[in-house]
Amino acid sequence: MSHESSATLPAVPEGLKGVTSDWSADKQAFPVPWGKAMMWIFLLSDTFIFSCFLISYMNVRISTTAQWPNPSEVFSLTVFGTPVPLFLIAIMTMILITSSGTMAMAVNFGYRRDRKKTALLMFATALLGLSFVGMQAFEWSKLILDEGVRPWGNPMGAAQFGSAFFMITGFHGLHVSCGVIYLSVVAIRVLNGFYDRKGTYETVEVAGLYWHFVDLVWVFIFAFFYLW
């Protein structure tokens, strides 16, 4: 299909020439569905927000004179009598990666017009997201009630630990929660044939972009907050 249609259309230059022709011509700059372009731009702005959080966390961690609490110890969990470092965090990371995998496959089945499989995989993604939020709620309660961590101080060391932790993971958890709702809505629409009537499954890919971004942010939080 692609070979025939590309033969009938004017040639589109590639590489840097392609950039100038795409940007300078009096036409739509990005040859993608508008929803996809808008989602990418939203995610770009979100990148800046999360980066500001992570950079301010870096700044307070560098500038504090108090000992920074060791995340490896703070987030360890006792499993069958032995403390395992970052146990819950490792499980949460795996869950989010799994959900990213199911989401990627949902997008794929969407473009194949396989309604049932797309919806099923999206619900699985939302469910995994929900379990992630549940574990985060558990982690927060453990930290607040058992360890006595507050945004203004904690018994382990530098006072800024709490504020950075609650701010960064809280904002990420909010994104996951919104994503669960977003994915559920799109999945229900997939199931009742909304996108078949609309004639395109692009919305599923756009929702997928958002979800993968949530996973992407976690990769950075995991590295800089939990492992550093």
Next chain:
Amino acid sequence: MAHAHSADHSTAHAAPAGGHGEGVQHPIRIYLWIWLLLFVFSTFSYLVDFFQLQGYLRWTLIIIFMLLKAGFIVAIFMHMAWERLALKLAILLPPLALMVLLGLMAIEGDYTFVTRLQAFVQQIQTPGEHREVPEFTPGH
């Protein structure tokens, strides 16, 4: 195969909406591979903590695994590898500006740290002028 992808993309939206030609259709296999790789890299970065590697070795490994994971997610899962260069540049270049903020805040953080240390030393040397600095006392 790769040619079919790029051709698909450049023509998909010039053509009227509907029908096929929308989006990218890859074999499921590629997603499963990336999925597996993400698991492997996550396990590796977890093991960095598990075996308590410290210092530059720890930081280098953490950043390498992080960048690998981020790269695969953006390139394959988010389909960035198959987008046109104009979109790639528009989305991937602006975050580089954050490196400037990162550098400035690192310098600023170091400066604040040294200033605080100096203030503490002065406090210890002149006990008469003791001043409460609640921000520094750990654990309220």
